[in-house]
Amino acid sequence: MTDSPVRLTAEDRPDQPPVTPELEDLYRGFEKALLVPLWTRIGDLMPQHPRSKAQPHRWEWKALLDVASRSGDLVPVGRGGERRAIALANPGLGGRPYATATLWAAIQYLMPGEDAPEHRHTQNAFRFVVEGQGVWTVVERDPVPMRRGDFLPQAGMNWHAHHNAADEPMAWIDGLDIPFQYDVEAQFFDFGRDGLSEHEHSTPDRSRAERLWGHPGLAPVSQLRPIEGTPLLRYRWEDTDAALTDQLDLEREGHPGTVEPGHALVRYTNPTTAADVLPTIRAQFHRVRRGAETAPRRETGSSVYQVFDGSGRVRVGDVSWSVQRGDLFVVPSWMPLSVRSEASASDSDSGALDLFQFSDAPILAKLNLFRSHVEEPA
Ligand code: GTQ
Ligand code: FE2
Numbered sequence: 001m002t003d004s005p006v007r008l009t010a011e012d013r014p015d016q017p018p019v020t021p022e023l024e025d026l027y028r029g030f031e032k033a034l035l036v037p038l039w040t041r042i043g044d045l046m047p048q049h050p051r052s053k054a055q056p057h058r059w060e061w062k063a064l065l066d067v068a069s070r071s072g073d074l075v076p077v078g079r080g081g082e083r084r085a086i087a088l089a090n091p092g093l094g095g096r097p098y099a100t101a102t103l104w105a106a107i108q109y110l111m112p113g114e115d116a117p118e119h120r121h122t123q124n125a126f127r128f129v130v131e132g133q134g135v136w137t138v139v140e141r142d143p144v145p146m147r148r149g150d151f152l153p154q155a156g157m158n159w160h161a162h163h164n165a166a167d168e169p170m171a172w173i174d175g176l177d178i179p180f181q182y183d184v185e186a187q188f189f190d191f192g193r194d195g196l197s198e199h200e201h202s203t204p205d206r207s208r209a210e211r212l213w214g215h216p217g218l219a220p221v222s223q224l225r226p227i228e229g230t231p232l233l234r235y236r237w238e239d240t241d242a243a244l245t246d247q248l249d250l251e252r253e254g255h256p257g258t259v260e261p262g263h264a265l266v267r268y269t270n271p272t273t274a275a276d277v278l279p280t281i282r283a284q285f286h287r288v289r290r291g292a293e294t295a296p297r298r299e300t301g302s303s304v305y306q307v308f309d310g311s312g313r314v315r316v317g318d319v320s321w322s323v324q325r326g327d328l329f330v331v332p333s334w335m336p337l338s339v340r341s342e343a344s345a346s347d348s349d350s351g352a353l354d355l356f357q358f359s360d361a362p363i364l365a366k367l368n369l370f371r372s373h374v375e376e377p378a
Pocket of ligand 2: 119120121125160
């Protein structure tokens with residue numbers, strides 16, 4: 001819905017007074033004094049349910065990779081610009097680099113041997129890898145490998161840099177709460193050291209964070225002060241994959257375990273609290289069994305999805321797309337989403353549709369604004 005114009009006429013709005021010279025004079029006076037009467041704007045300011053300015057939209061991975069790799073050839077990465085990251089700009093948000101009103105989503109690209117310089121900021125961030133490897137993200141001087149299927153959270157105010165140790169370029173996606181922090185005007189940003197030490201250029205198979213925190217249900221009783229926010233810096237694909245496989249196997253064996261028939265779902269959580277992995281961002285992974293379709297579901301707040309594997313049909317409100325590996329799409333607030341897994345010849349054996357999702361649900365939940373509703377399938 002667009003900003004509703006001020007309507008003065010009695011025919012449009014039976015509750016409104018007749019337009020007289022005195023009334024026009026009153027309204028001109030409002031404008032001059034920088035005042036706005038509620039009765040002319042209430043439908044827009046206080047709608048009966050969320051009406052998102054953001055639009056449902058899909059970006060194809062092929063096209064993102066193409067512009068990222070051309071940027072790799074033409075645009076250096078270094079201090080000042082900080083990152084070779086290209087943001088999804090929702091067509092409903094006036095050209096701002098925002099995937100939704102609260103979420104930043106970008107493809108980031110590093111050439112062989114390149115370093116993205118160290119910095120820190122209040123914005124919460126994560127990386128998710130749909131293909132490739134060879135980059136280590138260095139968080140609080142701890143080099144963390146990034147490989148296909150890995151989820152790497154990085155809570156606000158931790159120092160971080162990225163290093164490509166491979167002889168191939170690497171792309172991944174970043175999710176941050178940049179638009180949310182821009183709106184609440186609470187951001188801080190610090191530049192770090194200009195280069196990385198020899199140790200930070202090392203390429204261990206597991207980070208120190210994983211060695212301390214990567215054992216399910218076991219919190220280290222160590223002297224080490226945990227970093228700001230969630231301490232486990234890499235959620236490896238092997239673990240996510242096994243959790244989803246187990247849920248669907250249990251369902252097949254007749255035990256409950258899935259969120260709905262053929263639909264396994266896991267949420268990334270902070271091991272010290274079991275709550276959402278970041279204070280402003282929820283991250284989840286869905287697996288929809290071959291041929292299964294999810295019931296249309298609405299949620300307050302917005303989500304970005306990336307297809308990790310498989311292919312299918314996605315419907316958001318009254319638009320729908322075919323999607324395949326790497327494609328990203330946006331689900332605006334309160335728009336119903338349903339997905340169907342439609343295996344094609346090039347897909348993996350299982351034929352499942354694997355979807356990575358992130359959303360602003362923790363913000364809404366903390367403010368008692370989170371609602372969801374599942375519709376009867378059509
Ligand atoms: O990698 O540190 O996409 O600070 C946007 C802001 C990535 C990062 C982005 C950032 C980063
Ligand atoms: Fe950053």
